[in-house]
Amino acid sequence: MKKIPCLEDGIFALKTLKKIENIYDRDLEKKWLETMFASMAWFSVCGLRRTGKTTLVRSIADALERFSVIYLNAWELPEESVFESFLERLKDEVISHLEMQKLKSLARRIRRLSFLGVSVEIRDKSQLKLVGALKELIKTKPLIIIIDEAxxxxxxxKAQKFFAALHDVYVPKLLIVFTGSIITLKHIYEKNETRPLYGRIEEEITLEPFDEYNSRRYLETGFKQCGIEPPQELIEAAILRLGGFPGWLTLLGRIATRQKLILGKINTQETIKELEERASKVVIGEIAKFLRLKRNFKIYIKILKKISIEAESTLTEISRAISRDPSTTTFYLDQLTLHGIVKKTGKTYQIPDPILRKTIQKPNFEKEVKIRL
Known part of the structure; x- marks a missing residue:
C-alpha cells in the first residue's frame, strides 16, 4: 500500500512527535521552549485541548540531541490509582532508557519493583529505588520528563512531594515539563507557600487557538504539502466552525485529503459532517472521563447545557438554572474551568470549543455521556 507522506509526517499528521518544520507557526513559542530547555528550568505549558501543546513540547525536546526524553500522559492513568500507575509507567520508561545506555543489570533490578497492589511500605521502598535509578540515568545524559495532562x-x-524531592536533588540534570489543558497550572502549585512545588516551577506559557488568518494559513500549508488545492468554501467553513483549534483543523485536513485521493474531489458538506460526527464522539468521551468520579454529575450536565445554549452565562444565571447558591455553583464551575471544558472571561463563562458546544446541545448528549461512565 502506497504511503501518504503528508498525512504520515506533515502538518496533517496525527502523531505528536514531528519535525520542527512540520509544526505550523508558533515561532515565538518554539524560541521560548528552546530557551527554557537550554536553561534546565522546570516549566509548564497550558492551553485548551487541541491547541498543539503536546506536539510542540515533544517535538522541540526531541530535537535537542543532548537530552534523553521521557513522555508520560497522565490522562491515560486510572483515576483510582493515578500516582501509583504513574510510577509504574515511569519505571517502564526508565528501564527502557537504562537498557539503551547499556545499564542492563540495573534495569533488571528495577523491573522487579512494584507500585500497584502492594503495601505502603513496599511502595515507598520501590519509590526510593526508582529515584536511585533516575540518578544513574542522568549521570550519562541530562533527562527531560514531559508529563502531559499533569x-x-x-x-x-503524593505526586507533588515526589516531584519536589526530584527537583531539590537532581536539578540541573533533570528537567520536568508539565502540560495541562487548562488556563493555568499555577493555582495547583502556587496556591500558597506550603505547596510542595511552590517556587520550583519557574515559568509558564499558554497556547491559544489560531486566529482566522492562521487557521486559513494552517490549512492552506497542510493541503499544499499534500498537493491539493481545496475549495475555498471548505476553508471558510473550517474557519467558521472549528474555532482555530489545530486538532480539529488537522482532522479536517486528513478527511478532505483522503476524500480527494479516493473520489477525485472534495465535498465540503460531507467533509464537515464526517468531522463533526467523529469529533463529537471524542469530546463525549472526554466529558465522560471528567465526570466518572464526580458526585452529582447531572449538575455538571445542566451547567454545560445552560452555557452552550446561551453562548455565555453569568454566575447568577447559572445558579438560577441549577437551583444552587452562588458559592456551590462556583465550585462546579471551578472544576469545569480547571479541566479546560469551560472558560471564564470577566464575569461570564463560555465553552470555547465550538465542536464541544454543538455536541452538548444535542438531545442525546446526556445519554451518550452516561453510556461511557
Missing part, C-alpha cells in the same frame, strides 16, 4: 496527577499531594 493536573490529573498533580491533584494528589
Amino acid at each position: 493536573p490529573y496527577l498533580l491533584e494528589t499531594k
Whole structure:
C-alpha cells in the first residue's frame, strides 16, 4: 500500500512527535521552549485541548540531541490509582532508557519493583529505588520528563512531594515539563507557600487557538504539502466552525485529503459532517472521563447545557438554572474551568470549543455521556 507522506509526517499528521518544520507557526513559542530547555528550568505549558501543546513540547525536546526524553500522559492513568500507575509507567520508561545506555543489570533490578497492589511500605521502598535509578540515568545524559495532562496527577499531594524531592536533588540534570489543558497550572502549585512545588516551577506559557488568518494559513500549508488545492468554501467553513483549534483543523485536513485521493474531489458538506460526527464522539468521551468520579454529575450536565445554549452565562444565571447558591455553583464551575471544558472571561463563562458546544446541545448528549461512565 502506497504511503501518504503528508498525512504520515506533515502538518496533517496525527502523531505528536514531528519535525520542527512540520509544526505550523508558533515561532515565538518554539524560541521560548528552546530557551527554557537550554536553561534546565522546570516549566509548564497550558492551553485548551487541541491547541498543539503536546506536539510542540515533544517535538522541540526531541530535537535537542543532548537530552534523553521521557513522555508520560497522565490522562491515560486510572483515576483510582493515578500516582501509583504513574510510577509504574515511569519505571517502564526508565528501564527502557537504562537498557539503551547499556545499564542492563540495573534495569533488571528495577523491573522487579512494584507500585500497584502492594503495601505502603513496599511502595515507598520501590519509590526510593526508582529515584536511585533516575540518578544513574542522568549521570550519562541530562533527562527531560514531559508529563502531559499533569493536573490529573498533580491533584494528589503524593505526586507533588515526589516531584519536589526530584527537583531539590537532581536539578540541573533533570528537567520536568508539565502540560495541562487548562488556563493555568499555577493555582495547583502556587496556591500558597506550603505547596510542595511552590517556587520550583519557574515559568509558564499558554497556547491559544489560531486566529482566522492562521487557521486559513494552517490549512492552506497542510493541503499544499499534500498537493491539493481545496475549495475555498471548505476553508471558510473550517474557519467558521472549528474555532482555530489545530486538532480539529488537522482532522479536517486528513478527511478532505483522503476524500480527494479516493473520489477525485472534495465535498465540503460531507467533509464537515464526517468531522463533526467523529469529533463529537471524542469530546463525549472526554466529558465522560471528567465526570466518572464526580458526585452529582447531572449538575455538571445542566451547567454545560445552560452555557452552550446561551453562548455565555453569568454566575447568577447559572445558579438560577441549577437551583444552587452562588458559592456551590462556583465550585462546579471551578472544576469545569480547571479541566479546560469551560472558560471564564470577566464575569461570564463560555465553552470555547465550538465542536464541544454543538455536541452538548444535542438531545442525546446526556445519554451518550452516561453510556461511557
